[in-house]
Each structure stands twice: as C-alpha cells, then as structure tokens.
Amino acid sequence: MNIKKRISLSPNNALYLHLPFCRLMCSYCAYPKVLLHDKFVRPYLEALKQELVSLNIKPSTIKSIYLGGGTPNALSDDDLKTLLMMLKPYYHYGVEYTIEMNPELVTTSQLELLQRFHINRLSIGVQTFNEKYLQEIKRHHNYRLVKTVIKTARDHHFNNISLDLMYGFKNQSEAELLEDLAKLISLKVEHVSLYPLMIEPGTVFGINKYPEMDETTFYRYYHLVRKTLKQAGFHHYEVVNFAKDSRFYSRHNLTYWTLQPYYGVGLGAASYVKEKRSNNTHNLTKYLKGDFKEYETLETKKEAMENYVIFGLRLRKGISIKAFEAFFSVSFNDICGTIAEKLIEQKLLYRRGQYLRVPVKQLLLLDYIGREFILDD
Ligand code: SF4
Incomplete structure (x- = not known):
C-alpha cells in the first residue's frame, strides 16, 4: 500500500494556523514570532487567507483546528473576528478547536467571541507562578490572575482548558517546583503540558548563557512532576502531556504523534500532506509577499516507517x-x-x-x- 492510499484510509486531518504576533518577547522563546505591530496584522491575515484557500482543504476531513503562535490572543477583537470568520467553513460539529492564550491578555469580550465561533479548548501559557522566574522569563501574570481567567472561562462554558508549565529555572529548588505544581493542580484544569526549560541559541537566555539544568536534576524533576500529577489524578499519556482522562487528550497533537496528515498555515508552519513534508518561510516579508514555502520534501516509505515509530513511542501506550x-x-x-x-x-x-x-x-x-x-x- 502506498502512503497516499494509507492516508486516504485515515482522513483525520489537522489544521494549524500560526499567529506570530507577540506583545512581549519571552527570554526562552525560539518560536517564529514578531512584535505586534498593527501595520502588519491585516496584511498578515490577508496572506494567511490566501495560503489557506490555496490548499483546497475539504472541510469535512478536518478533525482539529489549532491557533498557535506567537500569541493568538494578542490580536484585537476585530482582527480575531476576521480570523475566526476565515476559519468558519472548516469548523463542523465534533472538531477540537484550540487557541493558545497568554493569561494577561484574556478579556471577557475575547472569550465571548471565541465561544461564539465554537472554540472549545483553551491552551493557556503559564510557564510558572513563581514571581522570581516570571520576571526572568519576562512574563506578566501571577497566580491570582490565572485563577480569575480560568473562573471567567468556566463562566463562559469552556470545559476543556490546558495549562503549560515549565521547570528547570536557574537554581529552582524542589520546593519551588512542588509549589508551582500545587498551584497548577488547584486550578482543576483538564490538561497540562510540563516542559523542561531548554536554552536555545539566539534567545535572550541563549545569548546570556542562562544555565541549563544538569541531567541528574532533569531526571529527578521530570519524575517528580510525573508522580505529583499522577497522584493528582492525571493520566500521563505522552512524554510531557497529562490529561484528566482520555476525552481530554490533545486530539490535535495526537495527529502529529500518529503520523496523520496536518496542514500548517502561516509563518514558519509545518505541513505533512500526501507524502510531503513542508515548512513555511520564517521571513515575514517573504510571507506577506505570498512566498510561503521554504522547503518541501517527499517522504519515502522508509522515512514514514521510522517516523511512525519515533513519534509513536512518545505515547505512553x-x-x-x-x-x-x-x-x-x-x-x-x-x-x-x-x-x-x-x-x-x-x-x-x-x-x-x-x-x-x-x-x-x-x-x-x-x-x-x-x-x-x-x-x-
Ligand atoms: S513564548 Fe509565546 S508569548 Fe512568549 S515570545 Fe514566544 S511566542 Fe511570544
């Protein structure tokens, strides 16, 4: 069976849209992003639409839509509405529809808008509740604010919320990590992703030579995180992902780990469709001119088999x-x-x-x- 035929048997397509705008630059971040500047937003949304339409996606094959970034909720309500209108044809009942959010930018009107356009999963980037580390990574929220955001989201009927947390800050003690985990658990969300802090070249941390966790601490903290979350009732279903039960596993990310097709639209987005792996340009000027693709390669059957195993082993099952x-x-x-x-x-x-x-x-x-x-x- 060739790969094309194989994929046609599992039309579990995912659609990812990259919104690269951020209101601030976090010290650890290596994602494709640019500072939010109004003059770029409309042209970017136009280019995004152009790329999306050019893909000729059959909406009924889409099982998940994911708005990632960057900071998708850094957009004004008007711009967010333009984006959601553009995606309306791709939503149908049963689609997992996620947006990544920075907590300090969440507003009531934004939540109302998201609810109106069927977004049913919020992925909130918390990283830490510890004020010292929040300052180091240059994020501007705190535990109280995140708690209020979650309460407001619940009031707006969002019942699938994921939080991202990090560990491995300079000299972070076990007690500090446990305090972050206790706060996370107290928020009673359905899904959490726990990432070790990685120091990437070109980031503020990389340039300033922020120390990376040593291997022994990494091993100890990783298993401490696992144990603590399991005791709190989370299923550990992927290396860094935990969910209250299988209904809340990230269906979008499962697409990546099980070698299902996904369309990536926007700056730096990656796609895997019809035997082809491709990546979009990271250059905003090029992207705005409609020069979307950076490279495209045909995946051989051998590579597909390797990837199936390599990604699949990330899953606990x-x-x-x-x-x-x-x-x-x-x-x-x-x-x-x-x-x-x-x-x-x-x-x-x-x-x-x-x-x-x-x-x-x-x-x-x-x-x-x-x-x-x-x-x-
Ligand atoms: S971590 Fe998120 S909010 Fe921070 S700079 Fe990177 S993309 Fe922007």
Whole structure:
C-alpha cells in the first residue's frame, strides 16, 4: 500500500494556523514570532487567507483546528473576528478547536467571541507562578490572575482548558517546583503540558548563557512532576502531556504523534500532506509577499516507517504493531524486529500485548531510542 492510499484510509486531518504576533518577547522563546505591530496584522491575515484557500482543504476531513503562535490572543477583537470568520467553513460539529492564550491578555469580550465561533479548548501559557522566574522569563501574570481567567472561562462554558508549565529555572529548588505544581493542580484544569526549560541559541537566555539544568536534576524533576500529577489524578499519556482522562487528550497533537496528515498555515508552519513534508518561510516579508514555502520534501516509505515509530513511542501506550503492519503492509518483525529485540534486551523497550512501549524510567532516553530505529537503506 502506498502512503497516499494509507492516508486516504485515515482522513483525520489537522489544521494549524500560526499567529506570530507577540506583545512581549519571552527570554526562552525560539518560536517564529514578531512584535505586534498593527501595520502588519491585516496584511498578515490577508496572506494567511490566501495560503489557506490555496490548499483546497475539504472541510469535512478536518478533525482539529489549532491557533498557535506567537500569541493568538494578542490580536484585537476585530482582527480575531476576521480570523475566526476565515476559519468558519472548516469548523463542523465534533472538531477540537484550540487557541493558545497568554493569561494577561484574556478579556471577557475575547472569550465571548471565541465561544461564539465554537472554540472549545483553551491552551493557556503559564510557564510558572513563581514571581522570581516570571520576571526572568519576562512574563506578566501571577497566580491570582490565572485563577480569575480560568473562573471567567468556566463562566463562559469552556470545559476543556490546558495549562503549560515549565521547570528547570536557574537554581529552582524542589520546593519551588512542588509549589508551582500545587498551584497548577488547584486550578482543576483538564490538561497540562510540563516542559523542561531548554536554552536555545539566539534567545535572550541563549545569548546570556542562562544555565541549563544538569541531567541528574532533569531526571529527578521530570519524575517528580510525573508522580505529583499522577497522584493528582492525571493520566500521563505522552512524554510531557497529562490529561484528566482520555476525552481530554490533545486530539490535535495526537495527529502529529500518529503520523496523520496536518496542514500548517502561516509563518514558519509545518505541513505533512500526501507524502510531503513542508515548512513555511520564517521571513515575514517573504510571507506577506505570498512566498510561503521554504522547503518541501517527499517522504519515502522508509522515512514514514521510522517516523511512525519515533513519534509513536512518545505515547505512553506506545506503538501498535498491528497498526504499523496495517499502515505499511509489511511485517514489523521483518523491518524492525532486530532493533526492537536489542532494545528490549537493554530494557529500553517492553512489549505489552501488541504494543511496544518505552518504560517510564527510560522516557528521557527517547531520542536515543528513536535514533536506533533509523533503518538501513
Ligand atoms: S513564548 Fe509565546 S508569548 Fe512568549 S515570545 Fe514566544 S511566542 Fe511570544
């Protein structure tokens, strides 16, 4: 079965739109972004529309829409409405529809607008509640504000809220991390993503040589986060993602981890459609001129099989051998048997029924384990 046929069997398409505007620049951030400047917003929305229309997406195949950034809720209500109108044809009942938000920019009128256009999942970037670290990363909210935002969102009937948190700040103690986690848990949201702080080149932290967590602390904190969230009733379903139950797993992100097709629209957005992986330009001037694509490559069957395993092992339930075989019409054993056996012997993988999983204790070795699945030509 070729990849095109395989994809046609699973029209679980995701649609991602990148809104690159931010009102501030966080010290750790390496995402494609620009400072919000009114003169760019309208032309950007025009270009976004042009790109979206050019893709000829069949709306009924869309299962999730995700507005990411940047800071999508940095847009004025008028601009946000223009964007939501543009996306209206792609929404139908059952679509998971997410917007990323910075808490300090949430307003009642914005929530009303989002509710009116069927947005049903809010992903709020908190990162930390600790005032010292908030100052370091240059974010302008606090616990009280986030609590008020969530209460207001609940009043507007948002019942699927996700919070992002980070750990690994300079000299962050275990007690400080536990305090952040306790505050997070007290907010009773449905989903949380817990990221280790990564120091990326070109960011303020990168330039200032902000110290990165050492490996021992990383391992200790990662497992402390896991344990604390599990005790609070969260399911750990992906390396850094936790949900109250499977109804709240991020359907959009599951698309990426299970090799389903996704369309990425906007500055720097990535797509995976009909055997092609492509990335848009990170250059705003080029994007505004309609010069959207930076590169495009055809994925071979070998690469698709590697990616299936590498991304799939991020999920706690692991990869289904049966699904792999149905997906690619090959025997898993013929293709990956030797590699899998070696990793099982090294206790870096284990089998549970027809699933192959990474043991909890080895989750931080995922990169190494994934690289082992790079297949011979
Ligand atoms: S983390 Fe988010 S809000 Fe901060 S600069 Fe990056 S994209 Fe903007």
